[in-house]
Amino acid sequence: MKKIAIIANEKKDEQYRLTKEVIVYLHGKSCVCYSSEKITGLSFGIPELLDCESIKDCDLILVIGGDGTMLHAIFEYAKYNIPFIGINIGRIGFLADLSPVTYRDCMDRILDGDYVVDNRSTVCLKGKEINYGYALNEVMFRHRQGSGVGSFRVTIDQTFLSTYIGDGVLIAAPTGSTAYAFSLGGPIVKPSCDISIIQPLSPHSLNNRSVIVDSRETISVDFNSEDSVVYIDGMQIETNENHLTVEKGDQIVQFVRTKQYNFYSLLFEKLIQENLLRGEKE
16 A cells, blocks of 8 residues: 555644644655645645546545544545545544554554455435435435424335434434434444444434334435435435435445454444543533
């Protein structure tokens, strides 16, 4: 892995301090770095500009930021089937899981070929004649604020499941169980599981349970597009359709992990971190 694309969040990495450090480290490992025009123009310099052609030659996409930065990078570049890795300078970091303090140890092993590829499945949002895109975390149907509550009729393989009255409903891929679904009280799912999660948002009824379905099943949602908004991994899509379907996507998102990576260990670490952050706020 000698050609590496660098995606950095300037708002989180002020003046690209960590980005500069990472690039200097990678240059010392004889790596060729590619990045945005803004970063290439900095005084320490990156000789290669990241564009639609150069990305195809990259072996790895390294994201410096939080999980939101990672999702934006995935939305932009997953179609090239290049694996991702992330250095977390966000809040929790289930996707960007390397520490800004200890990333060198992990990257040393990865650059030496001591790694595994972690394949993550997606869900795909489809309309009558259009594929709106793929979500690694979730597709969300949300009622616009300030106009009462919404109605979201959900069916699974044309069998009626429920009509959720409330703020909305989301359909999550396995990776998304530790994202928005987690904050709504949904189940934690190992990313390798072949399932989808249906999770209501603030339902105005007793029907507030998560439903786990086989990923091979098609989930349909009927809703009013005039008073609701649809998001793919937090990015709003434009649609005037009132009937959309969510099914397992054919897009796979690849992550590079050290062989020591373990989802349950990471989960325990992040839950402890979350409890400490809550303690500080209280």
